[in-house]
Amino acid sequence: MPMLADPSQKYKPYTPLSLPDRQWPSKVQKSPPIWLSTDLRDGNQALANPMTVTQKTIFYDTLVKCGFKEIEIAYPAASDTDFNFVRGLIDNGKVPDDVWIQVLTPAREDLIRRTIDSVAGAKHVIIHMYNATSCLFREVVFRASQAETLALAVKHTELIRKLTDECTQKHGTKFRYEYSPETFTQTEPAFALEICEAVKKAWGRAGTAYEDRIIFNLPATVEIGPPNHYADLVEHFSRNISEREKIYISLHPHNDRGQSIAAAELAMLAGADRVEGCLFGNGERTGNVDLVNLALNLYTQGVSPKLDFSDIQAVIDVVTQCNDLPVHPRHPYAGELVFTAFSGSHQDAVKKGFEHQRARWAESERKGEPKYWHMPYLPIDPADLGCNYEAVIRVNAQSGKGGIAYLVQQHLGLDMPRKMQISFYNVIQEIADREAREMTIEDITTAFRKTYHYGGSTYEGRLVLKSFKISAESSPDLPTDDEAADERRQFDGTVSVDGVLRVIRGDGNGPLSALLDALRSHLDIDLSLREYSEHAIGHGQDTKAASYVELVPLARDIKEIRKSTESWWGIGVDPDIAGSGLRAVLSAVNSAIGDRALPELKLSVGYSAKTGQADIASLVLNELHLELPRRLQASFFEVVQRAARETGGQMAYSDLIQLFRDTYVYEVPDKTGRFSVQSFKMENLGESGHKELMGEFVINGKLTKVVGRGNGLLTAAIAALNEHIDGKVSIREYAEHSIGEGSEVKAASYVELAYEADGGAIKLNAWGIAKDTDITASGLKALLNTMSRVDYLHSELTQKK
Numbered sequence: 016m017p018m019l020a021d022p023s024q025k026y027k028p029y030t031p032l033s034l035p036d037r038q039w040p041s042k043v044q045k046s047p048p049i050w051l052s053t054d055l056r057d058g059n060q061a062l063a064n065p066m067t068v069t070q071k072t073i074f075y076d077t078l079v080k081c082g083f084k085e086i087e088i089a090y091p092a093a094s095d096t097d098f099n100f101v102r103g104l105i106d107n108g109k110v111p112d113d114v115w116i117q118v119l120t121p122a123r124e125d126l127i128r129r130t131i132d133s134v135a136g137a138k139h140v141i142i143h144m145y146n147a148t149s150c151l152f153r154e155v156v157f158r159a160s161q162a163e164t165l166a167l168a169v170k171h172t173e174l175i176r177k178l179t180d181e182c183t184q185k186h187g188t189k190f191r192y193e194y195s196p197e198t199f200t201q202t203e204p205a206f207a208l209e210i211c212e213a214v215k216k217a218w219g220r221a222g223t224a225y226e227d228r229i230i231f232n233l234p235a236t237v238e239i240g241p242p243n244h245y246a247d248l249v250e251h252f253s254r255n256i257s258e259r260e261k262i263y264i265s266l267h268p269h270n271d272r273g274q275s276i277a278a279a280e281l282a283m284l285a286g287a288d289r290v291e292g293c294l295f296g297n298g299e300r301t302g303n304v305d306l307v308n309l310a311l312n313l314y315t316q317g318v319s320p321k322l323d324f325s326d327i328q329a330v331i332d333v334v335t336q337c338n339d340l341p342v343h344p345r346h347p348y349a350g351e352l353v354f355t356a357f358s359g360s361h362q363d364a365v366k367k368g369f370e371h372q373r374a375r376w377a378e379s380e381r382k383g384e385p386k387y388w389h390m391p392y393l394p395i396d397p398a399d400l401g402c403n404y405e406a407v408i409r410v411n412a413q414s415g416k417g418g419i420a421y422l423v424q425q426h427l428g429l430d431m432p433r434k435m436q437i438s439f440y441n442v443i444q445e446i447a448d449r450e451a452r453e454m455t456i457e458d459i460t461t462a463f464r465k466t467y468h469y470g471g472s473t474y475e476g477r478l479v480l481k482s483f484k485i486s487a488e489s490s491p492d493l494p495t496d497d498e499a500a501d502e503r504r505q506f507d508g509t510v511s512v513d514g515v516l517r518v519i520r521g522d523g524n525g526p527l528s529a530l531l532d533a534l535r536s537h538l539d540i541d542l543s544l545r546e547y548s549e550h551a552i553g554h555g556q557d558t559k560a561a562s563y564v565e566l567v568p569l570a571r572d573i574k575e576i577r578k579s580t581e582s583w584w585g586i587g588v589d590p591d592i593a594g595s596g597l598r599a600v601l602s603a604v605n606s607a608i609g610d611r612a613l614p615e616l617k618l619s620v621g622y623s624a625k626t627g628q629a630d631i632a633s634l635v636l637n638e639l640h641l642e643l644p645r646r647l648q649a650s651f652f653e654v655v656q657r658a659a660r661e662t663g664g665q666m667a668y669s670d671l672i673q674l675f676r677d678t679y680v681y682e683v684p685d686k687t688g689r690f691s692v693q694s695f696k697m698e699n700l701g702e703s704g705h706k707e708l709m710g711e712f713v714i715n716g717k718l719t720k721v722v723g724r725g726n727g728l729l730t731a732a733i734a735a736l737n738e739h740i741d742g743k744v745s746i747r748e749y750a751e752h753s754i755g756e757g758s759e760v761k762a763a764s765y766v767e768l769a770y771e772a773d774g775g776a777i778k779l780n781a782w783g784i785a786k787d788t789d790i791t792a793s794g795l796k797a798l799l800n801t802m803s804r805v806d807y808l809h810s811e812l813t814q815k816k
């Protein structure tokens with residue numbers, strides 16, 4: 016049968032109440048009502064599978080934990096399960112002193128007696144009796160007149176009064192009474208008042224104290240009209256019932272029209288003191304009013320509801336398991352999706368909202384003012400309900416850059432610049448579109464890591480920064496009288512290129528352009544810097560720098576840089592700001608080069624070959640793991656050039672490494688045996704910070720006891736050495752680094768000595784190298800190795816003379 020063209024022929028509208036002086040529309044709710052949870056009332060829960068005693072107990076515990084002080088725990092006469100549940104709570108002392116348990120009974124003597132038996136011995140009990148009072152029910156269900164209906168209510172109220180008095184005398188149980196003219200909203204308002212007046216009189220002991228007030232519960236048993244109608248009926252009742260001060264007016268809205276929340280809120284303004292309902296709106300048919308929703312509506316108006324949903328998920332878990340009904344994903348406050356923004360514009364607003372709020376709250380804190388929640392699209396702070404912000408922004412093909420950037424910020428701590436956000440958004444869009452699904456946090460962070468080669472060895476690109484030094488010294492290749500040269504920066508570093516270590520160097524206006532210069536000259540990578548930004552991550556000692564760069568194809572000038580349509584973004588994080596910038600450059604470079612072939616490290620060098628100092632240093636690094644200081648690279652380069660010239664051309668790679676070992680007596684026996692360390696020990700000399708070295712060195716081939724003082728090991732050793740050699744040595748440069756990791760780690764030391772003899776007639780510089788598990792020993796050995804080299808060079812010089 017189709018829907019009717021004229022439904023007025025089938026459905027009658029509600030009958031409005033004439034209440035021209037209604038007060039409720041201009042009132043504002045400033046305090047919470049008394050809450051009554053009716054979740055545990057049998058029948059009202061209307062569950063296909065009523066709860067077991069265990070489930071009811073778990074639910075009850077949750078209600079107590081949330082702060083309910085009045086809980087309708089059963090319709091005890093309905094079943095043994097309910098009766099036993101009530102007894103169990105009482106007998107096991109599970110009812111806190113400040114909680115009133117409520118039990119429901121119809122107006123039938125046998126059921127009333129069993130109901131009161133069920134609660135005997137409890138401390139605080141509300142007996143709730145109901146009979147239907149509307150015209151429809153009177154005619155159809157009870158076939159009773161108004162007078163008979165009233166008499167039924169009065170008679171059973173009197174019975175309850177008698178039985179509860181007896182119970183109080185016998186067991187000390189304190190009783191309150193609640194009466195419901197069921198189907199109140201369909202009952203003639205005057206008759207509802209009349210029957211309640213009669214019930215009040217029959218009860219006979221309503222007083223003004225909380226414990227003495229009679230409760231008139233005015234149910235919208237079936238929601239038949241709009242919320243304003245319910246409010247009118249409640250205000251009419253509230254204004255006309257006698258001894259209002261001895262009464263709590265309670266609401267019991269159902270949700271047949273989907274307006275139970277509005278009905279409850281307006282009826283509270285109309286004078287109600289109390290609300291009955293269920294968590295998340297469970298209940299007969301469309302449910303009872305949702306108490307969580309109502310409470311949190313008050314909360315977001317700045318009114319404490321005196322109910323605690325700080326861990327709302329725990330409450331949802333209990334309720335869904337006990338009711339075996341889900342909470343809808345879009346359910347106010349509780350649904351899985353209610354704090355979630357999928358669409359780009361919402362995400363953008365939320366992200367901006369959080370940023371704005373952070374600043375606003377800092378200002379409020381400074382001024383000692385409240386930190387008000389004021390967020391686009393989020394009426395409540397999810398954190399107040401124990402939810403984190405993880406679900407606030409979820410990403411699918413409809414999401415925008417703002418949301419994605421927010422997630423990257425939340426999960427990786429990285430605050431991408433706006434243009435990079437757009438660039439990364441395109442990456443995510445492409446994946447979301449291709450895979451036609453929601454992108455998880457993991458999808459997004461993994462895509463970020465892969466795109467920018469960020470976050471550990473798994474995501475490394477082809478080029479990885481291993482070590483670097485930025486110096487302000489002007490390059491030997493640059494004219495030293497050029498003033499600009501002094502302001503320039505020089506990059507010396509080691510970069511792994513497709514797994515092979517390369518020593519590269521370059522210079523520029525700053526560290527980043529110096530690195531780009533190095534990449535250009537050593538690896539034919541031609542890129543220019545277009546944008547750079549940075550921010551700190553973390554606090555105190557753990558602070559790191561995050562840098563972001565945008566690179567474009569090599570451009571001649573700023574105009575060309577700006578115009579470029581092609582660009583690559585990179586990110587770098589490092590405790591050192593220069594390090595983070597350099598890493599960001601390499602991150603972008605890795606995207607720019609893709610899988611393009613890069614010039615390989617040349618494997619043969621020679622006088623005529625184009626191999627430079629850095630290439631030779633790279634070979635030494637790959638073979639011996641030694642990161643030669645810049646000046647040692649230059650020195651060894653000269654040695655190589657000379658050797659190549661002497662052999663008339665190219666030099667094999669293995670010969671070059673052997674040449675290095677022999678030159679610096681590195682990991683080969685010193686054939687002359689003229690300088691070495693046999694033993695040594697160091698002592699601190701009081702507070703001066705000076706040290707004394709005592710030891711046995713082989714000096715000029717003789718085992719010699721030595722003693723020397725200095726402000727460190729090397730200066731003390733130099734002092735000792737100078738006592739036993741012709742001429743004098745002093746340290747020109749010292750460098751060290753570790754080789755390997757963990758327990759395998761070793762120290763490599765490099766010493767450059769300046770030597771002077773024959774009253775200045777002989778002057779020479781020499782380098783020495785040593786490796787040891789102990790950093791002190793490696794330094795000392797390097798010094799003595801250098802002495803061997805000095806000795807060798809000296810004798811070479813003397814022979815020439």
Ligand SMILES: CC(=O)SCCNC(=O)CCNC(=O)[C@H](O)C(C)(C)COP(=O)(O)OP(=O)(O)OC[C@H]1O[C@@H](n2cnc3c(N)ncnc32)[C@H](O)[C@@H]1OP(=O)(O)O
Nearest residue numbers: 057058059090092093094121122123145146147156157299
């Ligand atoms: C609106 C609500 O949610 S009220 C709560 C609903 N919850 C329940 O009903 C709990 C579960 N109910 C039950 O277990 C049973 O109904 C019982 C045990 C209470 C009673 O069972 P029965 O005696 O078999 O009666 P039955 O279930 O048929 O109830 C209908 C009878 O109760 C009468 N009745 C209904 N409501 C009331 C009332 N508030 N006061 C007095 N009598 C009532 C009806 O007029 C009818 O009487 P009749 O048999 O003389 O025509």
Ligand SMILES: CC(C)C(=O)C(=O)O
Nearest residue numbers: 145195197198234236
């Ligand atoms: C018993 C009454 C209060 C009831 O549940 C209703 O009318 O919905």
